Amino acid sequence: MRWYTRRRSRTVCLSLAIASLSLHLLLAILSRSVYQNPCDAPSPRQTHLHTLRALVDTNYTSRMLDNHVGHGRKEEGPPMGSGMSKLEALFSHPLYNMPTPPIHEDDWLLKVKPKGKARETSTQMWVSDSDIGDDSAHWNRSSDSHPPWLRFHLGISRWQLYPHLDPNMASLAHQLSTHRIVSAVQKSGGTQLKLVMSFPNYGQAMLKPMKQERDEETNFNLYYFSDFERHNAEIAAFHLDRVLGYRRIPPAVGRLVDVVTEIKDITTDHKLARTFFTSPVNNVCFYGQCSYYCSTEHAVCGRPQNLEASLAMMLPDPSLATRRTWRSPWKRSYSRSKLAVWEKDPDYCDTVKTTPPYNKGTRLVDLIDMTILDFLMGNMDRHHYETFEKFGNNTFLLHLDNGRAFGRHSKDEPSILTPLEQCCRIRRSTLLHLRLLSLPQYRLSDVMRDSLSHDPLFSVAPLLSELHLSALDRRLVTVLQTVSRCQERQRSRHGEGDDVIYEDVTDYKTLVKHVTPAR
Numbered sequence: 001m002r003w004y005t006r007r008r009s010r011t012v013c014l015s016l017a018i019a020s021l022s023l024h025l026l027l028a029i030l031s032r033s034v035y036q037n038p039c040d041a042p043s044p045r046q047t048h049l050h051t052l053r054a055l056v057d058t059n060y061t062s063r064m065l066d067n068h069v070g071h072g073r074k075e076e077g078p079p080m081g082s083g084m085s086k087l088e089a090l091f092s093h094p095l096y097n098m099p100t101p102p103i104h105e106d107d108w109l110l111k112v113k114p115k116g117k118a119r120e121t122s123t124q125m126w127v128s129d130s131d132i133g134d135d136s137a138h139w140n141r142s143s144d145s146h147p148p149w150l151r152f153h154l155g156i157s158r159w160q161l162y163p164h165l166d167p168n169m170a171s172l173a174h175q176l177s178t179h180r181i182v183s184a185v186q187k188s189g190g191t192q193l194k195l196v197m198s199f200p201n202y203g204q205a206m207l208k209p210m211k212q213e214r215d216e217e218t219n220f221n222l223y224y225f226s227d228f229e230r231h232n233a234e235i236a237a238f239h240l241d242r243v244l245g246y247r248r249i250p251p252a253v254g255r256l257v258d259v260v261t262e263i264k265d266i267t268t269d270h271k272l273a274r275t276f277f278t279s280p281v282n283n284v285c286f287y288g289q290c291s292y293y294c295s296t297e298h299a300v301c302g303r304p305q306n307l308e309a310s311l312a313m314m315l316p317d318p319s320l321a322t323r324r325t326w327r328s329p330w331k332r333s334y335s336r337s338k339l340a341v342w343e344k345d346p347d348y349c350d351t352v353k354t355t356p357p358y359n360k361g362t363r364l365v366d367l368i369d370m371t372i373l374d375f376l377m378g379n380m381d382r383h384h385y386e387t388f389e390k391f392g393n394n395t396f397l398l399h400l401d402n403g404r405a406f407g408r409h410s411k412d413e414p415s416i417l418t419p420l421e422q423c424c425r426i427r428r429s430t431l432l433h434l435r436l437l438s439l440p441q442y443r444l445s446d447v448m449r450d451s452l453s454h455d456p457l458f459s460v461a462p463l464l465s466e467l468h469l470s471a472l473d474r475r476l477v478t479v480l481q482t483v484s485r486c487q488e489r490q491r492s493r494h495g496e497g498d499d500v501i502y503e504d505v506t507d508y509k510t511l512v513k514h515v516t517p518a519r
């Protein structure tokens with residue numbers, strides 16, 4: 001009996017031990033599965049690596065990337081756990097922070113004189129390249145004591161107008177939108193009314209007034225060459241150019257200008273002053289002198305004195321930094337009946353490719369970059385572009401005059417993409433940027449909305465309507481499809497698609513090495 005009881009209690013103990021062991025095992029398995037998710041979630045670094053690998057894939061398609069990068073699910077926000085806006089996440093992406101070679105003294109647009117020398121010779125402390133002898137010194141290029149406009153001028157290089165994440169940008173925008181206006185005169189040249197405004201610290205800006213409501217579409221019966229210029233297009237173009245990573249448009253911000261105290265009362269331009277009048281509803285209006293739309297019927301009017309306008313930072317005066325103007329090979333005919341050569345000859349690019357300066361260096365792909373910018377914003381008015389003469393042919397193209405962009409959101413204009421269609425050539429870096437902006441977590445319309453919300457006029461109304469923002473996404477898909485078609489065409493001809501890509505990002509290893517966790 002005792003023997004039986006001992007045996008029973010031993011069995012019970014054994015079963016209890018087995019049960020507790022199983023329970024432990026079960027708990028361990030459960031806790032592992034509970035904590036597994038955060039441990040296995042990709043770090044920002046891994047996400048960046050995934051994105052980059054997918055972006056350089058030659059068989060890239062947008063849908064494939066959604067799966068690749070989002071690990072099968074749609075990732076709507078910026079990289080996990082970053083706490084950043086989509087714009088901040090975009091600008092912190094390695095593609096925007098690639099190591100750049102040091103800028104040599106000859107690669108700056110303006111050289112600065114040592115302070116002593118400058119005082120001896122003249123009151124101006126910056127001089128053009130041709131004015132300077134052997135006494136140049138590395139003096140104060142980024143000094144905090146300089147006004148923002150001078151820091152902007154001194155920061156222009158052979159490769160860009162301003163650096164990525166420019167620490168000067170906020171004060172530059174602040175100056176343009178708030179500093180007292182001490183002078184306003186008409187800017188000569190060009191076809192539509194625009195003014196040059198001066199600030200007490202000698203900075204200058206080019207003003208384009210608001211002529212139509214933001215969501216008003218350009219009349220479909222109007223030819224591109226008689227379209228109005230839009231102040232919000234100048235501002236949005238600056239933001240788009242920066243988002244694309246180009247940095248080839250001078251900073252432009254919005255401002256509510258008092259047409260009486262900030263233009264009429266202070267102008268020394270008598271021709272301009274004479275055109276002021278009061279409208280039947282007591283708004284103050286003016287129309288100036290120019291070849292298009294400078295008449296009472298097309299006057300710009302304050303409400304009653306407040307006028308929305310864009311103010312773009314002026315580039316250094318041509319006497320300090322000469323600019324060269326180039327006619328675009330894909331210039332439109334500016335005629336109601338004539339077609340341009342490129343519209344009649346599908347092989348037109350073969351000729352351009354062998355014609356200087358498009359036969360060497362980056363000029364052709366720089367032009368394609370400009371084409372992509374113009375297609376995205378629907379700008380049909382790119383008849384010319386400019387470069388700084390000092391840098392010869394080895395430099396970026398200035399994307400000035402964007403007032404006729406963002407006129408229509410309901411229609412895309414495929415003819416703007418003709419240079420890309422005909423030449424089938426694109427910088428690797430541009431393609432990577434475009435592909436990045438097609439991902440849901442960096443979506444072009446979202447980063448543009450974010451970027452434009454920093455403009456002072458955002459408090460009046462968003463600079464681009466939602467319809468214009470979504471047109472950007474639609475057009476981006478068209479650009480990427482065009483490139484894919486080019487690659488397919490090339491592949492079917494030669495067995496590969498690499499003639500399409502101008503390889504300007506050669507060192508992927510360096511790029512990937514520089515993938516840093518998002519801050």
Ligand SMILES: Nc1ncnc2c1ncn2[C@@H]1O[C@H](COP(=O)(O)OP(=O)(O)OP(=O)(O)O)[C@@H](O)[C@H]1O
Nearest residue numbers: 189190191192206250312313314315400401402403
């Ligand atoms: N930010 C700037 N700084 C200095 N010069 C500028 C700036 N923006 C434009 N310009 C110069 O002023 C000229 C006229 O400006 P813009 O082209 O914007 O006016 P427009 O009336 O639209 O001209 P067009 O009718 O020829 O298209 C430009 O060709 C350019 O050389």
Ligand SMILES: [Mn+2]
Nearest residue numbers: 381401403404
């Ligand atoms: Mn123009």
